Structures are given as structure tokens and as C-alpha cells.
Amino acid sequence: MKSFLYNIGYFIKETGRIIRLNLLSNVFSIIGTGLILIILGIVIVGTDIGNRLVVMLNEEAEISGYFSDSVDEEAKETVVERIGKIQGVTSVRLVSETEAQDRMKDILGDEAKILELFDENPFEAFVEIRIDMEAIDNILDDVASMIEIEYVRDNRAVLDNIKDITNTLKLFGYLMITAVGITTIIILSHMIRQGIYNNKEQINTLRLLGSPSGFIGLPYILSGILLTFLGGMLATVSIVSLINVAYEGIAGTIPFMPLPPRTDLIEKMMIILPSISLSLGFIGSLFGLSSIRERA
Amino acid sequence: MIKANDVSLIYQDGTKALRNVNLDIKPGELVYITGPSGSGKTSLLKLIMGMEYPTTGNIRVLGNSFKKNNTGKIRKIRKRIGPVFQEFKLIEGRTAFENVMIGMRFLGIKPKQMKQRAHESLEKVGLGHKKLSKVENLSWGESQRVAIARAVARKPALILADEPTGNLDYDNAINILQLLKSFIEKDTSIIITTHATHLIKDEQNATFIQVNKGEITVDRRGKSYEKLSV
Ligand SMILES: Nc1ncnc2c1ncn2[C@@H]1O[C@H](COP(=O)(O)OP(=O)(O)O)[C@@H](O)[C@H]1O
Numbered sequence: 213m214k215s216f217l218y219n220i221g222y223f224i225k226e227t228g229r230i231i232r233l234n235l236l237s238n239v240f241s242i243i244g245t246g247l248i249l250i251i252l253g254i255v256i257v258g259t260d261i262g263n264r265l266v267v268m269l270n271e272e273a274e275i276s277g278y279f280s281d282s283v284d285e286e287a288k289e290t291v292v293e294r295i296g297k298i299q300g301v302t303s304v305r306l307v308s309e310t311e312a313q314d315r316m317k318d319i320l321g322d323e324a325k326i327l328e329l330f331d332e333n334p335f336e337a338f339v340e341i342r343i344d345m346e347a348i349d350n351i352l353d354d355v356a357s358m359i360e361i362e363y364v365r366d367n368r369a370v371l372d373n374i375k376d377i378t379n380t381l382k383l384f385g386y387l388m389i390t391a392v393g394i395t396t397i398i399i400l401s402h403m404i405r406q407g408i409y410n411n412k413e414q415i416n417t418l419r420l421l422g423s424p425s426g427f428i429g430l431p432y433i434l435s436g437i438l439l440t441f442l443g444g445m446l447a448t449v450s451i452v453s454l455i456n457v458a459y460e461g462i463a464g465t466i467p468f469m470p471l472p473p474r475t476d477l478i479e480k481m482m483i484i485l486p487s488i489s490l491s492l493g494f495i496g497s498l499f500g501l502s503s504i505r506e507r508a
Numbered sequence: 509m510i511k512a513n514d515v516s517l518i519y520q521d522g523t524k525a526l527r528n529v530n531l532d533i534k535p536g537e538l539v540y541i542t543g544p545s546g547s548g549k550t551s552l553l554k555l556i557m558g559m560e561y562p563t564t565g566n567i568r569v570l571g572n573s574f575k576k577n578n579t580g581k582i583r584k585i586r587k588r589i590g591p592v593f594q595e596f597k598l599i600e601g602r603t604a605f606e607n608v609m610i611g612m613r614f615l616g617i618k619p620k621q622m623k624q625r626a627h628e629s630l631e632k633v634g635l636g637h638k639k640l641s642k643v644e645n646l647s648w649g650e651s652q653r654v655a656i657a658r659a660v661a662r663k664p665a666l667i668l669a670d671e672p673t674g675n676l677d678y679d680n681a682i683n684i685l686q687l688l689k690s691f692i693e694k695d696t697s698i699i700i701t702t703h704a705t706h707l708i709k710d711e712q713n714a715t716f717i718q719v720n721k722g723e724i725t726v727d728r729r730g731k732s733y734e735k736l737s738v
């Protein structure tokens with residue numbers, strides 16, 4: 213241990229020397245690792261956006277209950293009250309016929325004239341029920357079973373679709389992480405083996421002088437970590453610029469897109485990508501080093 | 509320091525390099541291993557450094573015996589040896605100074621002390637002015653001195669020098685032997701191999717191990733003559 217502290221300068225110099233010895237392939241391995249990590253970053257961002265959509269839709273989860281004919285105002289009020297007591301219902305409100313019509317007018321905007329063609333208000337009153345998505349099945353059953361309610365409308369299909377997409381993205385993300393991991397580790401351990409091969413005489417001499425393997429190997433581990441870390445930095449910088457460009461583009465064209473806050477996403481990338489690259493660097497170096505480990 | 513009991517060494521290809529070697533080398537002893545080329549001198553040094561293992565018999569170096577696959581033990585012994593290889597094994601691309609330093613870096617010596625020892629030993633071998641030259645730019649004789657400086661800077665219990673007089677003319681050969689001998693101390697033994705017996709014929713207080721086709725004869729000059737194996 214003492215020897216490591218006494219020789220920090222030496223290890224740093226050696227690391228630089230190992231990288232310089234094979235500079236071109238090392239630069240390419242940085243770029244390669246960087247590109248792979250960029251793809252990983254994109255998948256993570258995609259998953260994040262999907263998750264965000266699901267959360268938002270969950271928060272907005274809302275079902276509407278429409279009354280059977282012949283239900284009077286008083287009965288409607290009690291229905292609202294009863295629904296409010298069902299577990300998982302966060303709020304419930306009666307939307308009157310007039311309000312329903314006003315909403316449609318808002319949605320139609322200039323086209324609202326069309327509603328004037330009707331003699332009577334064609335809209336029905338309904339109960340607007342905000343719910344906790346987890347409990348949707350029970351709530352749907354309960355509400356639908358009330359005699360006063362004729363039918364229930366929910367947005368579960370949409371939600372399920374988005375959930376499916378997000379889950380697929382997540383799965384894809386895990387696959388990506390595995391692929392990125394394996395590829396980086398292979399690239400790296402190959403680089404390190406190459407480095408060890410190029411320095412085999414020096415390594416042999418150090419062994420004959422009684423050097424521990426850790427002392428011989430440390431500069432290789434450091435250079436492996438440095439290479440992947442630089443790749444990670446390359447990926448981080450690219451992803452961050454990509455996020456910035458994309459957010460500006462989206463803000464201009466589809467302003468209501470429910471994206472996660474840009475700074476959250478950027479912060480996350482700035483933590484995830486460098487730490488993934490550091491861990492991969494460490495693991496890859498150890499793999500590469502296994503070729504020199506147990507000999508005297 | 510070194511105890512060998514009935515050691516033999518047969519290489520993987522079947523070459524019988526050493527037979528029935530019995531040795532007992534004490535601290536502070538100066539030992540010359542002589543014998544014609546191919547007789548087994550380097551093989552004996554390899555056994556002492558744990559670069560080869562006895563095919564039969566056993567050898568103890570500095571109180572430890574090498575066990576195959578016990579890398580910890582092997583390192584422990586090697587750390588206390590200062591080898592001067594026949595082909596030097598200097599690390600190219602580095603200065604003479606860094607080569608001497610590198611031999612000490614894993615011995616747990618403080619940086620200031622390492623530097624001091626490196627300077628001292630390079631001065632002592634007469635290379636004070638070439639400390640910062642890359643070793644590939646040094647002459648054969650200068651490289652040899654760097655190798656010696658690297659070995660002695662470690663303050664080893666045992667210095668091994670394989671054919672240090674190999675390529676040198678008479679005067680330089682005598683000088684290098686004088687230099688090596690100057691590092692003998694109470695606790696430091698030196699083993700030098702050479703096939704040039706005329707260089708050491710006048711030596712008084714030394715042990716001579718003559719190797720002939722893998723068998724050794726030990727001659728403790730000034731003391732008793734021991735014939736261990738013929
Ligand atoms: N690694 C090896 N494998 C097979 N034979 C070897 C090996 N090293 C040396 N030898 C043989 O062992 C014998 C002794 O060699 P060596 O110890 O190098 O002799 P010396 O140093 O006295 O010249 C020689 O016949 C040599 O060819």
C-alpha cells in the first residue's frame with residue numbers, strides 16, 4: 213500500500229505512456245465507446261420521456277360515468293356522493309349539461325357555430341371521476357354496477373398503449389446496457405491485452421525484480437478507466453447538446469408535449485453516463501488484466 | 509543464504525542442465541561461478557531467482573524455499589535480490605535514473621530516499637553524468653553499469669551478476685569485477701558467473717564454484733577444499 217502512495221506520480225506517467233504507446237487505436241476506442249454510450253443515452257432519454265407520459269396520464273386518470281335516462285337531479289347528487297366514497301377515487305364532480313356544452317364550445321372554438329343547429333342542448337350531464345390508476349378496475353366495476361349509471365368511459369386503452377411502449381423501451385434499454393457493457397468490456401480488455409503485450413519485456417523484468425502484480429497492473433487499470441471515461445464524457449457532452457437542441461425544436465413546434473424538465477434530464481445524463489463508463493472501464497481493465505494476474 | 513540439496517534441473521525439452529548440486533553460501537560471501545559456455549551457470553542463477561524450479565532436490569534462498577505457484581513467496585525472495593542480467597533487461601524509453609528508480613518502487617521506500625539512492629548508486633558506478641540519458645542511447649558498458657546501479661540501489665541481501673565480464677577487454681573486466689566486489693558487505697553476498705577464469709585466478713577470499721556439464725565443484729579458497737560432486 214505504501215508503495216502505491218509513494219509512486220503516484222509514476223503511475224500517472226505510466227498511464228500516459230501506455231495510452232501514448234498506441235495512441236491511434238486508443239483514440240478510436242474512446243470514440244467507439246463514446247458512440248455506443250450515446251446510443252445508450254438516447255434510449256435512456258426515450259424511456260424517461262415514456263415514463264413521464266405514463267406518470268402524467270396516471271395523474272390525469274379520469275373516468276366519466278353517464279347516467280341512465282330517468283335519473284333526477286337529486287339522485288345524481290347521491291350518486292356523486294356514493295362514488296366519492298369508493299376507494300381510489302381522488303375527486304368526483306357532476307358536470308351539468310350546460311357545462312358539458314360549454315366545454316365543447318371551447319374545444320370547437322370558431323367551429324362552435326355548429327352547435328347552434330341543435331334546438332336543445334345535445335349534451336348529457338355526467339360524473340367526472342378522478343382516480344388513482346392502481347384502483348381503476350375496482351372503481352370501474354363499482355361505478356358500472358350502479359343502476360343510475362348507464363355506461364362508463366375510461367382512457368385506459370390509451371394509457372395501456374403508452375405503458376406498453378414505455379415497457380418496450382425499458383426492455384430495449386436493458387438490452388442496450390447489456391450490449392454496451394459487453395462491447396465496451398471487450399474493446400477495453402482487448403486494448404489492455406494489447407498494451408500488456410507491447411510491454412511484455414518490461415513486465416517480465418518487473419516480475420523478476422519481485423514486483424507485485426498490482427503494481428504492474430495499476431497503470432493498465434488506470435489507462436482503461438481513463439479511456440472509457442473519456443468515451444463517457446464524449447457521450448455526455450453529445451447527449452446534453454442533443455437534449456438542448458431537441459427541447460428547443462419541440463418547444464417551437466409542439467408546445468404542449470409533456471416532456472420531463474430539461475435540467476432533470478441533463479442532470480441525470482451527467483450522472484449516469486460517466487458512472488456507467490467508469491464502472492465499465494474498471495471491469496474491462498480487470499478482464500484485460502486477467503492475462504497477467506497470477507504469474508510470478 | 510543459499511542452501512541446495514541434491515538439486516537437479518532438467519528442462520522441458522529434456523536437457524539436463526544441472527545434476528546433484530549441493531551448495532551452502534553464507535552471508536557476506538563472494539562467489540564466482542565458472543565453467544565453459546553451456547555448462548549450466550545461468551541455470552544455477554535461474555534456480556536461485558525462482559525462474560526455474562529444481563526437478564529434484566530442493567533449494568532454499570534467504571531462508572525461503574520457492575514453491576511453484578506461490579507467487580507471494582517468490583516475490584518476497586526476489587525483492588531481496590539485486591540481479592544483473594546478462595542481457596541487462598533495462599527498460600527502454602526511460603532514462604538511466606528512471607531505470608534505477610523502477611527497481612525500488614515496489615519496495616516500500618519513501619520517494620525522497622529512493623531518489624537519493626538512485627543518485628548515489630549511479631554516481632558510484634560512474635554514470636553521474638548520464639543519469640538523464642535514455643538507456644537505448646547508452647553504450648554496452650554504460651548499460652551494464654545502469655543494470656548494476658539498479659541492482660545495488662535496492663540494497664539487496666544477494667547480488668547476482670551473470671557474465672558481467674562477457675564483452676569487456678581485460679582492463680574493463682577487472683574494473684567491473686572491482687566495482688561489483690565493492691558492494692560486498694557483512695550481510696550482502698555476491699555471486700558472479702564468468703567463463704573467463706584468468707580474470708579471477710589471483711582472487712584470495714572467494715568461493716569458486718566450477719560447473720562442468722551440469723555438475724559442480726566447490727572450492728573455498730583459503731579455507732577447506734570441498735569436493736561435493738564430480
Ligand atoms: N530454457 C531452456 N530450455 C532448454 N534448455 C536450456 C534452456 N536454458 C538453457 N538450456 C540448456 O541448458 C544448458 C545450460 O545452459 P546455461 O545454464 O545457460 O549455461 P551457461 O550459462 O553456463 O552458458 C545448455 O545446454 C543450454 O542449451
Ligand SMILES: [Mg+2]
Binds near residue numbers: 549551594
Ligand atoms: Mg549463461
